[in-house]
Amino acid sequence: TLVVALTLLAAASLSGSMRAKLRVMLSKHLFSYRYDYRREWLRFTATLSTGKTPVETATLVIRGLGDMLESPGGALWSRSTTSAGELVPMAQWNMPRAVQWEPVTSEFLRNLSAPGKIIDLDEYRRHPERYGTLQLPAWLVENEQCWLIIPLNILEDLTGFVVLLRARTRIELNWEVADLLKTASRQAASFLGQMHATEALLEVRKFDAFNRMSAFVVHDLKNIVTQLSLMMKNARRLRDNLEFHEDMMMTIEHSLEKMRQLMLQLREGEKPPGRASGVALLPIVRRLAAVAEDRGRVLAVNAVDPLLYTRGHEERIERVLGHMVQNAFDATPVSGKVWVTLARVAGQVQVEIGDSGEGMSAEFVQDRLFKPFQTTKPTGMGIGAYESCQYVQELGGSIKVDTAAGQGTVITLLLPLLDTAASSDLHGAALA
Secondary structure: OHHHHHHHHHHHHHOHHHHHHHHHHHHHHHOOOOOOHHHHHHHHHHHHHOOOOHHHHHHHHHHHHHHHOOOOOEEEEEEOOOOOOEEEEEEEEOOOOOOOOEEOOOHHHHHHOOOOOOEEHHHHHHOHHHHOOOOOOHHHHOOOOEEEEEEEEEOOEEEEEEEEEOOOOOOOOOHHHHHHHHHHHHHHHHHHHHHHHHHHHHHHHHHHHHHHHHHHHHHHHHHHHHHHHHHHHHHHHOOOOHHHHHHHHHHHHHHHHHHHHHHHHHHHOOOOOOOOEEEEHHHHHHHHHHHHHHOOOOOEEEEOOOOOEEEEOHHHHHHHHHHHHHHHHHOOOOOOOEEEEEEEEOOEEEEEEEEOOOOOOHHHHHHOOOOOOOOOOOOOOOOHHHHHHHHHHHOOOEEEEEEOOOOOEEEEEEEEOOOOOOOOOOOOOEOO
């Protein structure tokens, strides 16, 4: 035992690296720590948690790391959102805004991506040979205020780095400081990664909302174009018919008003412009019957109660009913029947739209009917049924589908009933 101990002592006295490892081992196991890791971790976490944007969080990362080491400031570089090939200045704290970009393929960043790699710039300036072949950018070496370079890694992926300014008091970069910085930098990288992912998700959702609204607008424009095309087709044949000219002017005015409403919807968002009001259903159904008659079809109207009102936006309610009536005609041969029945049922308005057409399978109704971009029509977009279902639910109503392949379809809408007994003028009167 004595011989072994003497051998180890001799090796330690001759080897500088052995002496360094021995000092670290003794410090770790025989002396008290300088940092309370639990307190530092909780404080750093609390600091990062107050950030609301990636840039704000990046600034808090610099400040949190700086506070651990009495550093008065610093800057953070992160991956560019416009180019994956560079790390760019993202935030700074008590430091002039940096302008230097660093290519991810540079020798500096390849060395920095090594696990646990923290660079002491003071040591590098005095003894560059200790860092082997590492070549730091001149703008880092020449700035005497820059002190530490701390990598931000998520697993093995370098996502950025922090440069801290020289501490207010002399601090030795020993194993304890290095361990603290490694732990904090990994946590900071995770926070920043999560923040970037959240921001990207929000951006995707915004585009999704815009695309969905655009799809609705295109769907409505398609219907307007179809209506105008049919009118132009008949105009050549009925050019001398004065009654047709009057109908044509009404159709054009109606189409222009629809397009104005679409423009307002694009400007103001998905919600239809204006406030909800009392909507009489029978006039809407009669207009749909008149449009069907112009196209050579018959829509049978059965109004058990002709004075039925619901609450909503008349334009959208007409679009919902019009879409369902058109679908019924599309699925029904000319010799078949399509009907609409209005009734009051259990304190609600019941609108029944039925046809004797080809019907739908149970699987289609369950899995595809009210899903966006699902359609059986060769030129359809699969938007109308989805939009109709969403709006009916928004009004507090419901839709029931009774169908079978080859046996026709009956769609029943239940809408809130607006009691007209308290007021005799609800046509367009806005309700609170």
